[in-house]
Amino acid sequence: MSATRLLILGAIIERGSAHGYQVRKDLESWQVDLWGNIGQGSVYHALRRLADDGLIDRTDSGHGTVGPARVEYTVTSAGRAEFVTLLERALSSDGRDIAETMAGIGFITTLTRDRAVELLRLRIETFRARRARVAREYENHPDEDWGHHVEAIQFWAHSADSAIAWTEGLIARLESGAYVMANDEAPSDPVT
16 A cells, blocks of 8 residues: 555645546556556545545535535645655655555656665665575585476576666666756746
């Protein structure tokens, strides 16, 4: 649920306020149904849950001339704190939940460049520590009969190595100025 919470809070924060249909359409445009296992029903369920948890406020926008009344959602200060917590955890974790990692990447530009790099460095440390624990027995006892189970360990170690390499690349791109981050100045308009 943390990926869903992060995505929905982030979608509302980006808009300032949003109704459920807007949130659902934003998530669809980000293709989260392909990588995040979030369907239409789970969006509305999560909105109700976030409201019940005090992370978003609901406001009835009244009946318009066309269509039903819509409920507008805004993120509370507790919801903003939860968004930051979820975002920072997603970027610094060892990627056990790929949807959470992908959601974090989607909102990385809401952080300062320095904070994003700091979290990604923590991610590398976390991956390396977990990789060492997972592969240690195999690497320390290569002559044991591991049978086909060694393939699972090798797969995971290779996946961890790839994740570390990708994260190092993202850090390099961020440090070279890629993407407009929260503390970056907006590009100035050219003088004509």
